[in-house]
Amino acid sequence: MNMNKRILIIEDDTEINDLLSGFLQKNGYETVSAFDGNTASQLLKRRDYNLVLTDLMLPFIEGEQLIKELREYSDVPVVVLSAKSMLETRLEVLRLGADDYILKPFDLNEVLVRIEVVLRRSGSSSEQPELLTCGGLAFSPTENIATYNGKPVSLTAKELMLLKLFMEYPKKVFTKANLYESVWNDTYYYEDNTINVHVSNLRSKLKKASGQDFIETVWGIGYRLKEE
Numbered sequence: 001m002n003m004n005k006r007i008l009i010i011e012d013d014t015e016i017n018d019l020l021s022g023f024l025q026k027n028g029y030e031t032v033s034a035f036d037g038n039t040a041s042q043l044l045k046r047r048d049y050n051l052v053l054t055d056l057m058l059p060f061i062e063g064e065q066l067i068k069e070l071r072e073y074s075d076v077p078v079v080v081l082s083a084k085s086m087l088e089t090r091l092e093v094l095r096l097g098a099d100d101y102i103l104k105p106f107d108l109n110e111v112l113v114r115i116e117v118v119l120r121r122s123g124s125s126s127e128q129p130e131l132l133t134c135g136g137l138a139f140s141p142t143e144n145i146a147t148y149n150g151k152p153v154s155l156t157a158k159e160l161m162l163l164k165l166f167m168e169y170p171k172k173v174f175t176k177a178n179l180y181e182s183v184w185n186d187t188y189y190y191e192d193n194t195i196n197v198h199v200s201n202l203r204s205k206l207k208k209a210s211g212q213d214f215i216e217t218v219w220g221i222g223y224r225l226k227e228e
Contacts, residue, residue: 005119006030006047010040010054011081020081023108026114037061041069049076051119055109056082056093063145078092078120079114088151097185103113106195132167134225136205137214139167141219158183159202166215167213175222200221 002088007024011017012035018130021031021040032049034040036059044052044066056063067078080093090101099118102111132139136149146153146163155163161183165174176195177188184194197213206214216226 005050006160007115008030008032008034008040008043008049008050008052008054010034010037010058010063011040012055012058014207016055019108020111023112027112035059037063037066040066044070044074044076051115052076052078052121053115054078054080054091056080056084061176064093067093067096067098074220077118079118095187097150132164133213134167134170135212137167139163147208151209153205153209155205158198159205162198162202163206166223170225173218173221173224184198 002187005028009020009024009028009031011020011033014035016035017035021033024031032043034043038052038060040058041061050134054063058066063080063082067080070076070078078098079096079100079102081104082089082093082100082116084090085103093101099122100114102114128212132141137153138147140144140147141164144160144164146155146160162179165179165182174182179199180186180188181197183198194211203213203215206212214226215223217223
């Protein structure tokens, strides 16, 4: 069921790399192996992958640097496998853009489940619809455009990211911290007007295009997509 899902395994320990590669192939994934940071960096620029599985302690270019570089041009999901157990390291790696962190020694079945969860969450799985819809409003994750009754709705990059979140999780109430950390990819430290302004702009543009409100305020909590 996972054919055509290509995973890049970046691990300098050949035994672990081979173990992961063999196990994932048995479970229907295509795998590509890299044994150092330099090779991994080149492979990432040359081909598309559905997911990257990487160690942190690598020859030439360390895993943290690879993730940092990767996030400058790609949103491909990254799962880290590392013996570094310090909380600060794990948090830093997640801040850099990793999607999950698994401690070594690991259980192969746990790795498989974590990969499936990350793929599902990132929209790289086969269950991802081509269009997210709500009434006449539609959002295309692949093309990153919004339309109402087939006509494009002109939105900024941040507004598109906000709309995608609302439409991916239509019943979820998002706090300002949720939205800020997901869209701005930073920690929400204090109350400011950034979220209010962007959500207000998004709401008014959608209303202008459709004549109806698609986003509602849940007082004292945040915002969510308005049910049809």
